[in-house]
Amino acid sequence: MPTENPRILVFAGSMAYLGADNAGLLHKEYPSNSFVVKVPCTTMLRPGLILYALRHGFDGVFVASSGPDCPYLPDCVERTAKRVESAYDLLKKNGIEPERIQLAGICSVCSDAFANNVKQLHSRLKKLEPMRRDGLLVSQ
Amino acid sequence: MAEYGVAGKTLKVDLDVRNLLMDYGASGAALCFNCGNCTAVCPLSENGAPFPRSMVRFVQLGSRQDILHSPEPWLCYFCNECSATCPRDAKPGNTMAAARKYQIRSATIGPVADMLVTKKWGIALLLAVTSLFYFAGLYYVGALKLPTQLLFQAFVPEEVMHIAGMVAGIFAVAVMGIAILRVLYWISRGRQSRYITISKKISAAIRSLPLVITEVVAQRRMSKCETGRPRWIGHMMTMWGFIGLFVTSGLIYMINPNLTNYPYSFTNPIQILANVSAAVLITGMCLILLDRRNHRATTQDHDYFDWVFFYTIFAAGITGLVVEAFRFSGLLMPTFIAYSIHIINVLFLIAFAPFSKFAHVGIRPFVIWYSKYAGLV
C-alpha cells in the first residue's frame, strides 16, 4: 500500500533557503506537502533530529545543504554528508528505509534543483509503504 | 550570402578605396554603426536588394569589387528618408551618391571624371577646353568675326554647328556606351542572377522592358519617396523640358539641316515647343532649387558634382531664354554673346555628359532594366 500524500521536511541551509525562495520567484511548482525549516548551515543538524522528524509525522527529510557556496563553511558538503551518514545508520537500526532521506547541495539560484529534489523525494516516498512510527528509538 | 555583395570571396579591407569614397562624399559612412535603419526605412529597398546599409558597409570596408558590382546605387533616388532618420547622422543617401560617382569614374576616363567629381577647378578647365574647341572651329572656317545681322547662321556657320555637335555627340555616346556596358558587365559578375536558359533570358529581357519604360516616363520608383513629392515633380519637369529641347533640336536638325529661316518666328510650332520646353525645364529646376533650400538644414547634401550638373543644365536653359529675349529685343551684340555662351554650354553638357551626373540618364535605365531582367529586384 503506497503512501498517499507524503509529508516532507526540508532542512535548508541559508543558501539553499535562497534557492527555495528563487524557486518561488520563478514559480516552479512542487508538492505542497513539504515544509522548509531554515537553519544557518546544515552542518548543525544532529542525526537524531532527522529520526525525530520521521517519528513525528514526516515521511521523508530533505537535507538541502548550501553546497560549496555555504557562507559558514567551505567544507559544508563533506560535514553535512557525515551527519547524514550517521542518520542512515540510525534509520537502519530502526528498520526504516534509507530512501527517506535525501541530501543535495542547493545554491542560492538553484531553483530547478530545489523543486526537482522535492518532487523526486515525493514520488519516491509515494512508492514506499506508509511509515510505521510506533516503537521508534528516538535518540537525540 | 549570395545576395550580399560578391559571392563566396574573402573581402579584403582596402582603406584607400574607403578614403577615396569618403572624398567622393561618403564621409558620413564612417559614423555608421550598421543598425539597418536606412535599409528598413527606405521606400525602395526590396528584399533581394538590401540597401543602403550594404553599400555603406562596402564603403566602410573599402570593397572596390562590391561597390562596382552592385546595381543598388542606381536603384536609389536620393530621396533621403534614410538620412533624415539616421540615428548616427551618417547620411547614407550621400554614400549612395558617392557610390554612383565611383561607378561613373571607374566606368569612364578617371582623370576626366575627377574634374567633375572632386577637382573644383575641373569645370573651369573643361569649359575652357570646350570654348577653345568652339572658337578654334569658328577660326578654322573663318567665321570668327563680329556679326552684322541678327541671324544665328550669321553668327555660327552651320558646318561648325554640325561638326562640333557631331564630335561632342559621338564622343559622349561612345564613352557613355562603353560605360553602360562596363557597369552592366560588372553587375552581371556580381550577385548570382536567377535566369537559366537562353529562351528564358530573352523573354525575361523583354518582360523587363515595361518597367524601364515606366521608370523613364513616370519615375515610379522616385515617386515612392514619401518626402520627395516636390522633388519628383521638379525632376519630371526638368527631364521632360530637357527631352523637349532635345527633340526640338533634333527636329530642326532633321527638317531643316541648312537652318534656313532660322531662328523661327515665335509662332512656329517647333519654336513654341522649344520655348514651352525651356519654360518647363526652368520651372522644374526652380522647383528643385526650392526643394533643396527647404531641406537644406535637415538632410540633403549636394556637392560640387551635383551642382555642376544642375547649373550647367540650368545655365543652358537660362541662356537659351536669354538668347530669345535679346533676339526679341533686337539687340545684336548681347544676342551674339549669349548665343555663344549657350552653345559652349550645350557642347560642354553633351561632351562631358558621361563624366558628370548626366551619366545617370544613360546608366540608370539600363541598370534598372538589367536588375529586373536578372531578377535582382
Add this chain to the structure above:
Amino acid sequence: MPERIGVYVCWCGGNIADVVNVKEVAKHAAGVPEVVVAKDIMFACSDEGQKTMVDDIKNLKLDGIVVASCSPVLHEQTFRRVAERAGLNKYLYVQVNIREQDSWVHAHDKKGATEKAEELVGMGIEKLARATPLNPIKVELTSKVLVVGGGVSGLTTALELAREGIHVTLVDRDRYLGGFVRRLPDVNPVHRPGKDVIADLYSRVVSTGNVEILSGTDLLEVSGSIGHFRARFKERSGHIRHDADRELLSRAERECPVEVDNEENFGFTRRKAIVLPDDRVPETPYIDMEHCIKCGVCQRLFGEGVSFDASDIEFEEEFSMVVQSTGFQPYLPGRGEFGYGETRRVLTLPEFLRLADTSGKTLVFNGRQVRDVAFVYCVGSRQTETGGPNTYCSRYCCTSTLNTDSYIKKKFGSSINSFHFYRDIRAYGLYETMYERASREKGLFIRYDPASPPSVTAEGERVKLVTKDSLTAGRDIEVSADLVVLVTGMMPSEDGKKLSAALKVSSSKDGFVQELHPKLRPVETTVGGVLVGGTAQGPKDTHESMISGAAAAAKASTLLMKGYTELEPYVVTVSEQKCNGCTQCVTECPAGAISMVEMEGRQVASVNVAMCKGCGACAAICEPEALQLIGYTYPQLRAMVSFSPQPLGAQSK
C-alpha cells in the same frame, strides 16, 4: 518565553491572498492558546501595516509576534524594527515565509497551500514560544580603518575617510601607488595621464594628515572580526634613504651598471637596479636587490644613505574595519589564443598602452612604424561559447579600447588606422559619444561571431586577421595589420583572493568579492566590518572604481562615526553543567572560536562570541547537547518539527 503572541498574515496584495486563504490561516492561528490576536493584513511591510502591529503590541501587551508574509530575506529587518518601535525585544519576532515557499509554488493547489501556510505559521509559533529575548552583541569601534590596496579605489576610500576625521592605514604591496590606473596614459573621461590622477589623489590624501601609507609593504596575515581585526605587515626596505637628493639620484641612476627590463612598461623600456620614482608616488627611490650587483657606485654617492643589508620590518596593528580594494589582474591569454605568444605582434591592451605611452612621436614596434592596429575585443570575457572560465562581461574594456583608439590618433596622428573586432560595443550611458568619436575618426568596426572568432596569423612583418563579419551577412573579412591588440578582461586578483580567504569573505561565481546584496548593498561583504571597493567587487572603470571607493567610505563612516556596531546574537552557548569536556567541539569549530577553560575544577568548552560565526557545527556533534545555537536551539527545532495538525503521540507544545 512569549505567552502573548500576535500573528499577522500578509496578503501581499494578491501575491499571497490569491492562492492562500489568509483569513483561514489567521483564524487557524487564533486557535493556538498563546495567540492573543491573529489578523490578516494587506501589506504588512507598508507603513500602514507596521502601524497596526505597533499599536497591537502596545495595546494588547504582546510579548512576541509572528508575521507570515514574504521571505525573511526581504523584510526580517523591517519587522524587527517594528517590534523595536513598539518596545518589544526585536528577537521575539518570527517571520514565516508563505509567499516564495508557498503561494508562489503551489498556485494550482490552493487548498494544499492554505494548509501548508497554517502549518508553517504553527511552526513559527512553536519557535517563538521557545525564544528568549536577545540583545545584539555590541562591539566598540575605534576610528581606525585598514584599506588594503592603493589603487584609485583604495586611495579614494582613504581620502574620504580621512577627510571625515577617521584614521586610515593604507597598505599596498607595490612600492608605488595607483595600481592599474597609474599606467594608463590617458584616463577617460578627463583625458589626463593616470600618473597625474594618482599624484593628485595622493597629495590630497597626504594633506589630510590622517592616513598612514604603507607602500612596498606586504600584508602577511590578517584575522579577527569587526572591531578587532589584527594585521601583520612586512615593510620591505628600499635600501636607500627616502629623502635622497634628486640630482645625486639621477647621477646614481646614470652610473648604475645594471640594466634590466622595466616591468612597469612590460619591458618596452629598460631600467637600472636603482629605481627612481619618475613622477610616481610616493616619491621614494629604491634599490632592486634582486638585480643589484653591489658594485658600490651608488654607495660612493650616498655613503650611509645606502645600505644593502637593511632588513625588512615586521609589525602588527589592530583595526576596527577593513576595506578590501585589492583590484583586479588583467586576463592573460593562453599561448596561441588569438596568436598571443606565437606572434610577437600580438599584445594585450595593458601592454599596448605602455608601448604607446613610451613611444615618441611615432608609434614604433620592433623597429617598424605601426600604422594599422587591430583590436580584438572580449578576450578572456564572455567565454560561454568558447568554454573558457570567464562567462562574465568585463565592463571596462569596450570603452577603454575606444578611448585608446582616440588617444593613439591624438598622439600619433590620424595616419593610424584602427580595426575593432567586437561582439557588442558596450559603450554604455554617456560613453556612447566615445563610440561615435571612434567611428568619426574612421575606426572600422567588424562584428565577429563568438562561435568563430577571428583567426590571427603572422604574414611577414604583418598580421592577418580573418573573421566572419555579421555586419556583412557573415562574409569572410580579411584585415592586414601591423599590431594586434587583445582587449583582455578583468580577473579577480590573486592577492584579493588570499585576503578574502583570510577574512572568510565569500566570492561570487565569477570569483570577485560577493557583495551583501547585488542591488542595494554593493560595497558591503558577507563579513561584518569588511567592505569592498573598486574592481575587487567586479569589473569597473576608473570613475566607477572611485565612486565605489567613496561609497565604501560612506558605509564605514556610518558605523565609525557612531563608534559602535551591533552584531546578530545567533551564536553558540555552552551549558557548563552538561559539558563533558570531550573537546570535540574545539576541533570541529571552523572559526577557532571554542577553547577549553577550567571551571569548578574541570575543563569545559567556552565560546568567543565575537569570533563565532554561528554555523552550529560544534553543536551537532556535542554528545550531551551542551552546545546550543541561539535562535536555532534543538528544543526549538524539535518543537517545530513535531508541530502537527494531527499530533502523533508527541506533545504539541
Add this chain to the structure above:
Amino acid sequence: MSVNEYDVLVIGGGIAGMEAATALGDMGFSVVLVEKEPSIGGIMISLSKVFPTTDCASCISSPKVSTVAHHQNIKLLTYSEVLDVRKENGEFKARVKQKARFVHPEDCTGCLKCEQACPVMVPHEFNQGFVGRKAAYVPFDTAYPRSAVIDLNNCIFCGACERVCPTNAIDFLQKDEEEELSAKAVLITTGGKLFPMERKKEFGYKKISNVINGLQMERLLAPTRPFNTVLRPSDGKVPGKIGYVLCAGSRDASLGNPYCSRICCMYSIKQAILLMGALPLVDVTIHYMDIRAFGKGYEEFYRQAVDMGVQFVRGRVADLNELENGDVLMKSENTDTGKIVEEKYDLVVLAAGILPETHNRTATEALGYATDSIGFIKPRADTIGATEVSEGVFAAGLGTGPKDIVDTIAEADAAASSCASYMKENFGKERAEKILRELM
C-alpha cells in the same frame, strides 16, 4: 538651533535621495529631504522586479522608504518643491513650497473612504494610465506618507470626500505654504524620466494603442499591477507575441539624444524573462543593436534569457504600423542576414531611454553647476570619481546620467561620503564649538 536649520538639503526622494539621506542621517547629520510628489520612492518603487536578481522592486525599496520615514535625523517634506536655493556666506538658503494636499496628513489614516466616495475618474499616473484613479486618492499602496491627496485640477468640489472622512482630515481651504530653510550642503537627486516617445513619429507611440513604453510594461508586470496579468491595451487580449524595440529615443542623433540609456537592454531582458514566466506560451523578440549587459551578473542574466528562448534580432527598428486587428507591423533590417524583416506583434514595447528630470531646474540654477546639452548635470571640470558638482553641491542618480539601481546606490553613497567630508572640513570646528556652547 532653529527648526529650519539643517546640515544637508537633499532634493528628490527617489532611491538615490533615500540612500544618500539615510547614509548622512546614520552619520549623525541632520537632513531635510524634499520630494515634489505626494510620496517618496521615485521610479524604483513602481517597478516590477530588478535585474539580475529578480527581487521584487517595491519589496526591496519599501523598507528603504520606511527607514527614511522613521529616521530620527531626517526631516521629510513630501509634495513640496524647492522654489529657489542660493548660497549666502558659505551656507545655502532655500525657499520650499509645501503644496496643499487639501488633506491633513497627520489626521489621515489612509482608510480610502474618500477615494471610494469620489465620483471623478482620471488616469492613474502610478499605473501609467492603465487604470483610473479618483480626484481624492492615495498615490499607491505602499506610499509614504500613506495619506490621501486631492487633485484640485480634476476635483468637481462635490464635497463627497469631506462628508465621508472619519477623521475630518479634509480641508479645502488649505493653501500652499512657503518656508525658508538653510543647509550647509545640497545634494541633488532629482532623477530622470523616460524619453517622450511621441517625438519619434515612425513608432506611432500614443497613436497605435498596442505600442507601449517600458515603464508601462513594468506596471503590467509589477506585483501590484492593475490587471493581475499582462493584457494589451487595445482589446484586453493576452499577447502571444511581444516585440521589444531597443534604443527607442536613445543613441539617436536624429532625435537629439546621442547617449545610450544604459538600462534599457537589461530591463527589456528582465521583462522578457518575467513575461516568459507569467505567460508560458508567449514569444518574446528583442530587436537590438548591441546588448549592453555590462554589470555584475548581467551577461549571465542575458544568457539565461537566451536559454529560455527569448529571441534576439540585431537591427534597429525603423517603423511601426497598426494593423486592422490591433496587431503591430514592425519593419527592421536583420543585420545578420541583411534581410528586411516585417514582423507582426500583438504588443510592441518601446524600451524608451532616459532623460534627466528637468522639472523646475531653474530653482537650483543659482547653485552654479554645469549641465550638458540634454540637461544631465556634469561633474566639475577635470574631476574624476567626484560627485561634487560645485562647491558644497553634490549630485547623484539619474540626474547625472542614465544608470541602473546598483550604480545609483553606489553614487548616492559616494555623494553622501563626499558631502560628509565637505561638512567635516568646512563646518567641523564650528559644529564642535556650537555643541560645546550648548553643553555649557
